[in-house]
Amino acid sequence: MNLLGIHHVSILTGKAEKNFEFYTKILGMRLVKKGVNQDDTTSYHLFYGDAKGNPGTELTFFDIPMLAKTHPGVSSITSTSLRVKSSASLEYWKERFQQFGVEHEEIKKRANRSTLAFEDFEGTKLILVADDNEEGVAPGEAWSETDIPVEHGIVGLGAVLLRVRDQQPTAHVLTNILGFEHVGSYPSVDGEGLPDVDVFSTGEGGVGAEVHIQERKDLPKERIGRGGVHHVAFRIPNEEEYDKWAELIQRAGLMNSGKVDRFYFKALYFREQNGILFELSTDTPGFDVDESVDSLGQNLSLPPFMEHQREEIERKLRPLTLSE
Template identity: 75%
Template sequence: MILTGLHHVSILTGKAEKNYEFYTKILGMRLIKKGVNQDDTTSYHLFYGDAKGSPGTELTFFDFPGLGHTYPGVSSISSTFLRVKSTETLLFWKNRFEQLGVKHEEIKTRANRDTLAFDDFEGTKLILSADNGEVGVEPGQPWNQTQIPAEHAILGLGAVILTVAVSEPTAHVLTEVLGFRFVGSYPSLVGNFPDIEVYATGEGGAGAEVHIEKRPDLPRERLGRGGVHHVAFRVPNKDEFTYWVKRIQQSGFINSGKVDRFYFSALYFREPNGILFELSTDTPGFDVDESVENLGEKLSLPPFMEHKRNEIEAKLRPLELKK
């Protein structure tokens, strides 16, 4: 039983409307699900992904208006990579960011890949990573109903960077509990700090990696808007999910147990540095209650919440997402 890669990354936003504008109009991602935070139904939960809402392509956002900003630090998911086709595509995005005033760096090498780091409007740290023909976890499918040319589309999640004060406990969980393997390292780009460690699972490649950055000089992160809430790893189906639930419980972690999110099954636990991990199934998928053609067009509620739709909608603030 192996985890096959990253499933999704969930982030906090204080402005869902502007968030929608940035991720669909500037980045050209598809809104594949407009739902609610199932643990706090007064909050929207927006999912962006590829053309089909494929596992391994989603950035998701919990909307909390008025939320304070993130104070960066350790015990955090400090950056999220997004896959693109090639270095030529990075040049396209660099030019686009310059035209649109998106804060970004120059193209730099990370983990032997050409990359382009940038921030969204709330300071979320994102990094475009060029596949350049690398084998590994398959990329997603370009969303063609956008002004971004298909050859330059964002194709799904790459790695996440975990920033910690002490790396060994997190590395131990990745390798000894979750089955990742150490595959190399690369120099830190922010100063004279230890090399960033790279761990991979499944078929490997950009969509199946976790990078650990050791920064003992930083305080603990104070999470707010623009900060990453958790990262989820892919489990192919419910049968294998049962194995992983048992494994996490036998490893002694305080955990959520099985949680039915309708679109996937989930389990949550914190690794020793306090970063929230989730294990999520690929099945049944985001098209279980909407056709692929109509993903994200209405407020989606799982069947076990449908009887409360009127009550839930009454407590949600109006949300105008302009196509």
């Protein structure tokens, strides 16, 4: 019983319209689901992914207007990687970022991979990482309905970087409960004298199945706001294994949400000891359970158990115009 890798990463935004422009028009990702935060239906929940909305490709955003900015620190998911096919693609993206005025670094090596770090307009820390034919979790499929050449398109999620004050409790949860393996480390690229970053891997391995951890005793605790990462979800293949994972998390004594039906996937949430929120999510049934692949993200999607509230939900939602 192994987790397959990263399922999705959920982030906070204060400006859904501008968020849509950035992730679809500049990054060329596809809006695969326009929904609501099922725990607060006055807020939109936007999902961006690959051409088919495959598991392991989605960045999701909770829209919270007037949200304060994030104050970075530990107990945080500090950065999220997005996969591209090759190192040559990073040169393309570097030029594109210059063209659109996107804050970015130079191309650097992280975990022996070519990477290009950048930020969105709210300060969300993102890293393009080149697959370069590396074995491991398969990538998704780049969205072709964009001006970005398919060979340079984003094909899925890569590793997340966690920063914590004490690495041991987080590493314990990853290895002894979730079944990750410690597979190495690499020097920090953020400055001389900073601690190395440890790499933990699950499933078939590769960048789509990794969590990176850096211990930073010098930093305050993060105060999350716009641009901050709310949680990271890990992939479970099906509902049968989901039931087993729910039992395992309970037996491990981790306080958790219990089983949560999101309709598009089954979920379970818990915090590890440093306070980072983890989610376990099923690959099934997927985002095309209520929309065809061709029409993903075009309408406001509600799970069947919320359909009777549609009129009320739509009345309370603020107007949201996403220009195609």
